[in-house]
Amino acid sequence: MAQARADLMQGRLNPFGTRIDEILSPTEGRIGDHRVILAGTNNYLGLTFDPDCIQAAQQALEDQGTGTTGSRMANGSYGSHMALEAELADFFARRSVIVFSTGYMGNLGVIGALAGPEDIVLLDADCHASIYDACKLGGAQVIRFRHNDAADLERRMRRLGERARTALILVEGIYSMLGDQAPLREIVEIKQRLGGYLLVDEAHSVGVLGTHGRGLAEELGVEAEVDIVTGTFSKSLGAIGGFAASHHPDMDLLRCASRPYIFTASPSPSAIASVRAALQALRSRPELRERLWSNARQLYRGLAALGYRIGPQPSPIVPVLLGSPEEGVAFWENLIERGVYVNLVPPLATPGGQALVRCSVSAAHTPEQIERIIQAFAALRAPAAKAMAGA
Template sequence: MTDLFSKFDPLINERAGLLSSGIRDPFAIVMEEVKSPTVAVIDGKDTILLGTYNYMGMTFDPDVIAAGKDALTRFGAGTTGSRVLNGTYQGHRECEDALKDFYGMDHAMVFSTGYQANLGMVSTLAGKGDFVILDADSHASIYDGCYLGNADIVRFKHNSAEDLEKRLRRLPPEAGKLVILEGVYSMLGDIAPLKELVAIAKAHNCMVLVDEAHGMGFFGENGRGVYEAAGVADDVDFVVGTFSKSVGTVGGFCVSNHPKFEILRLVCRPYTFTASLPPAVVACAATSIRKLMHAGDKRARLWDMTRKLHGGLKARGFRLATETPESAIVSVLMPDQETTVRMWAAMIGLGVYVNMSRPPATPVGVFLLRCSLCAEHSADQLEIVLDRFDEAATMTGLFAQAAE
């Protein structure tokens, strides 16, 4: 009998080699207690959280927690059903209403995760005979949406308006075309040149979907995302996002002004054939979204913390993925996987949690320690983080290695 796990043997052996050297598993961290948006107990000690995507710090907001508790008491622990059957409660509609108000759009559809939002929208919008045109560095959920659907897939070079134009010129003008972009790319923390890309897409009669998972909350006048900051709101057909970043809970969504949008509830399989979010989750999300409408001070603080961390790391000689801070993601480039793992382990040992990222999540050959800032981080915490990066670099010989 063929072992269906054999195809994973290279990864199994690689992981076993790392663990046998005494380095702990970077993908098996347990938060034993979470004290705030920026501090958790890991291995029995307080640890600064610098890799949670909790951008606006809403996970411990008192109003959000109170809304969740009330919904849990009034509506129970779960819905046990799909949105098109028994799984639409009052809270789901209130959450969609909050999204419509936040984005200033006519329609909103809530999915059980952000992954499912992309999976559902991409696979449903573009079918046989259509084309999906996407950035080569697109998130896994976008690629999986392409694979679930029957459309032809066309990739263009990351953030290249020139390559997008070239690819679109080759496609049949009469074919249906969906261009998919991301406001913020989560690995390197760079933002898309949406003004140029959206203009090219519209010139070729494409519909445009922008994923604002990492842009919601702090880009644009209303915190709607990079597309708002770029001034292309009128030319974007669909905005997809998640509740698991700035909103501070779990779930996904799509908003749109398209007049036929509501039919998606009946034809979008990842929406139709899965259980809906628990009442407490959508109550937390709705409350958080409405508070984010008035979070200008938090946005300003988040940008201030981001500039401090980016500038501090750069001044200490670390190589960063972006020359200037483009988003609340600050990615530190590492020379190879072994160094990345040792740096990560040193950081966690020093009481700072960051994300370790490697291919295939990152582009080929790119290894990162990825930091994500929170509006609740303090200046004192960032000074500690910078000192810990210095200590970890010394412990692992990072700079000495780079000088060779």
């Protein structure tokens, strides 16, 4: 790992922690001497500079201070934490919601507490690292099925026999690397026939999919068959924190069993206040979702027309698959020099072991900014074609 890191540090910029020197708006920033369009954030609804969110956070900062200095189990459950849980329960039309310090902690806290050494977890091979780590925390037996392959899930469940009836199935609404969606209808149909419990991580799909923005399960009309929804506040809601929502009558028992809930400091009052304002914006301003998808389709079509290898379907996440890690770093640096920042994802974190750059669009991007992103990729098309030919 040390050698691989050293090899990728030969360029002009640090690919393992880009220093963004100034944030100018939800869509623009400065990296060194380069003013760049921020096309590598998860700020899907563009709410990080929303006046209502900022005012709510500032007021909470004045009224309640900088932090709770304690966990949810101890002194870190303020009235605002409880209010946000109630508002999220209403939004998701679920019996109860638990708020965690981050989305990562939410998955650790829920999956790690639910699935112990005697249990079986079936998870999509491309699930997020937090889901894999949660399974390790609980010690469950882990069975991976091929990415977005419902038939492979069914084969593996049938081999379990009666044990399939109590297995936990883990998938995501939108996958963070390729921007594709889980085949949730097919998975629900398998669950109805063979049993099991279904948890859907809607981190990248809340605020993005569904008539009301509740995610993929709402988009496909299968919310009643999803036992637990997890997600984050660090994407469409523009802050930090995480949640789990469920109809299960014993959901609140997790507050007594979830180590990340019990032993991690709770989200700051300012973050909670900002999320509450962002949730209101998500619910009352559907035009944000409409602008997001208009921008996503514009970028997806533009990069596809240039001949890049991109994700399998239009999405606010638009990956561009490249060749070697070194080629990926060079491509990423050249984009920054042309005024566009995207995420560089090295092979250790990518499906298939290839470097990729990941674009993420926002409702705050203008059509002109999307076109400038496309033109920056067009300027690098020849080197990219050479890299892909050798891959």
